[in-house]
Amino acid sequence: MKDDHRSCARANNELTTAVSYFALYQTLSVPTSRKVAVAAEENNTVVPLVVPATNELEKKETDDFEFWAEDEWSESDSRAAESLLNQHLEKCDIRSAAAPRAQHLIQKFESNAGSFWDTFYTHNGTGFFKDRHYLGRAFPLEFSLLYHHNAHETDAANTSNRHPANDSGTHVSQNHERKENHDFTIVEIGSGVGNAILPLLERSDYCRTQHDRRLVVYGFDFSHVAVSLMQQDERYIAAGKGALSSVWDITEVHAKDVVVQQAQTGVAHVAMLLFCLSAVSPEHMVVAARNVARTLRPGGILVFRDYGRFDEAQLKLGTSRRKRLGDNFYVKSDGTRCYYFDLDDLKRLFGPDEGGAGLEVMELQYIRRVYQNRGSDVSRRRVWVQARFRKPLA
Numbered sequence: 001m002k003d004d005h006r007s008c009a010r011a012n013n014e015l016t017t018a019v020s021y022f023a024l025y026q027t028l029s030v031p032t033s034r035k036v037a038v039a040a041e042e043n044n045t046v047v048p049l050v051v052p053a054t055n056e057l058e059k060k061e062t063d064d065f066e067f068w069a070e071d072e073w074s075e076s077d078s079r080a081a082e083s084l085l086n087q088h089l090e091k092c093d094i095r096s097a098a099a100p101r102a103q104h105l106i107q108k109f110e111s112n113a114g115s116f117w118d119t120f121y122t123h124n125g126t127g128f129f130k131d132r133h134y135l136g137r138a139f140p141l142e143f144s145l146l147y148h149h150n151a152h153e154t155d156a157a158n159t160s161n162r163h164p165a166n167d168s169g170t171h172v173s174q175n176h177e178r179k180e181n182h183d184f185t186i187v188e189i190g191s192g193v194g195n196a197i198l199p200l201l202e203r204s205d206y207c208r209t210q211h212d213r214r215l216v217v218y219g220f221d222f223s224h225v226a227v228s229l230m231q232q233d234e235r236y237i238a239a240g241k242g243a244l245s246s247v248w249d250i251t252e253v254h255a256k257d258v259v260v261q262q263a264q265t266g267v268a269h270v271a272m273l274l275f276c277l278s279a280v281s282p283e284h285m286v287v288a289a290r291n292v293a294r295t296l297r298p299g300g301i302l303v304f305r306d307y308g309r310f311d312e313a314q315l316k317l318g319t320s321r322r323k324r325l326g327d328n329f330y331v332k333s334d335g336t337r338c339y340y341f342d343l344d345d346l347k348r349l350f351g352p353d354e355g356g357a358g359l360e361v362m363e364l365q366y367i368r369r370v371y372q373n374r375g376s377d378v379s380r381r382r383v384w385v386q387a388r389f390r391k392p393l394a
Contacts, residue, residue, distance in 0.1 A: 071368040071381055073310075081310035085318040092317075092324040094331075109331050110281055114249070116335035117223040117279075121193065126229055132196040132274065139303045139388070142270045145184050145211050146203035184213040187268040187295045189250055190276020191219035194230035197243075197272075201235045204242060216241075218263050218295075220248035222279075250291045251284035264294040266391075271295050271302045277349075278306045278339045282329055285339075289349040293357035296391040302350065302359060308366050308383035309342040341385045350389045359389035 085092075095102040109116070120128075136147035184207055188197050197217045204215040217239070221227050224247050230236055236243050246259040255261055273292055280288050296302060307313065309328065317323045317330040317338070324330055328340045343364050350357045367384040 067372045067374060068369045071370040073366075073368055073383075078310060081315060084315060088319040089324070091321055092319065094322050094325055106325055109325065109335060109337060112335070113279070113281075113337070114222055114224075118225045120334055120336060121223050121225040121229060126193045126233075129192065129195045131199045133199050135196065135200070135272075135303075138305070138386070139270075142301050142303055142388070143200075145207050145213055146200060146215070147206075148210075182212070182214055183216045184211075184269055185216045185218070185267050186270045186272065187218040187220070187263050188272040188274070189220050189248070189292050189295070190273060190279075191221050191230060191245070192223075192226045194219060194233055194236060196274055198230070198233055198235045201239050201243060204239065214242065215239075216267075217243050218259070218267070219243070219245040220250075220260065220263070221245075222247065222249055250288040251280060252291075253287060255291070264291070266294065266297040266300070268295045268297060268300050271300065273302060273304045273306075275306050277304075278341065279337055280339070281337070282326060282339060285349055286355065289357040293350065293359055293389075293391065296359075298391055298393045300391050301362070302387075302389040302391075304346065304350075304385070304387040304389070305367075306385055307338060307340050308368075308385040309340050311340055311383040312380045313338070313382075314340040340383075343385060343387075346385060346387050350387070357389075359391055361387070362390050363388040 090096045094105060136143045140147070186197065186200060191197055197219050201215065201217060207213050207215045219227070219230055221230075227245055227247050231245060236245075244259050244262075246257045248255065248257060248260045255264060271292060277285060277288060292302065314328070314330070317332070323332075325337065329337065330339075331337050343366070346364060347353075347361060348356060350359045351361050352358055364387045365385070367386050368381070370379055370381050372379045
């Protein structure tokens with residue numbers, strides 16, 4: 001009888017948990033903030049935007065926000081976010097809040113940027129960010145030599161703004177390269193401790209056995225500590241000559257490092273710039289974008305993902321005291337900095353227009369999601385920008 005009673009209680013607990021998870025999924029399907037925004041749009045009003053009082057945005061990616069749903073932003077959402085930032089502008093702007101020392105502080109964050117990132121990685125080691133195993137889904141064409149995909153395994157959030165004509169060109173470029181070069185070369189700028197390229201190295205055997213190509217990866221980062229930690233990883237060591245890395249300040253006009261110079265001859269079939277450019281001061285981004293473009297061979301693809309305009313992290317920083325260094329550019333509590341992009345920023349920096357890096361725009365979109373903490377009612381709205389650019393064949 002006792003065993004029957006325990007089994008019944010356990011079944012009831014499991015049923016209660018399942019019901020609560022299903023209820024949480026239903027609430028995420030149509031976020032409350034979205035419902036409020038729709039109602040506001042109908043009344044042509046701006047809804048005050050409330051940022052949850054949480055420190056989770058400063059923590060590592062491996063947090064408790066496990067449930068997410070696609071999020072749609074209306075004009076009302078954007079107006080509310082902009083209004084919130086404007087309300088706190090004087091308090092947040094470092095030039096207003098610390099006027100006598102403002103320029104000194106801004107220069108300090110610029111000149112010591114490398115030291116702040118070294119401190120970050122010394123403190124956090126390799127455990128802060130999760131390994132990025134999503135690249136094969138987010139960019140299935142670019143990483144097709146490393147992952148097997150069937151027709152339904154593409155990332156829906158990524159495919160909505162793809163251009164079929166450009167994508168077919170990518171296949172032609174890759175087939176052409178297979179005849180000319182036995183290597184499949186990937187360059188990551190802003191590799192950190194290797195959360196993107198180390199998982200890719202795990203696919204090197206697949207690349208060799210299925211496509212008869214040798215995988216070669218280059219990893220570059222601004223932080224000496226990050227590069228050193230990556231070089232100590234067993235996956236990096238096992239790759240031997242298939243893994244190269246060095247410290248690189250991508251705002252330098254002329255690189256001095258031999259490995260960087262080699263990469264800038266145009267070796268990359270695929271270059272990656274993932275959550276890196278946002279840490280660069282806006283006045284140096286044009287040079288940085290051109291340096292990144294130089295790593296691509298003709299027909300090579302740059303895949304890009306970074307923080308987007310009105311991401312909740314921006315709203316948190318933008319309502320705090322003395323965090324704003326410039327338009328959409330902020331300093332965090334650890335001294336590292338972050339810029340929040342819109343799509344026009346990326347087009348201007350990397351596109352073919354005057355002043356850009358001269359690349360063809362293949363994809364340009366926002367990724368917007370709402371996350372719900374499984375242990376509380378706290379939710380957050382995240383915004384990223386994602387893009388793909390191609391170096392012209394001629």
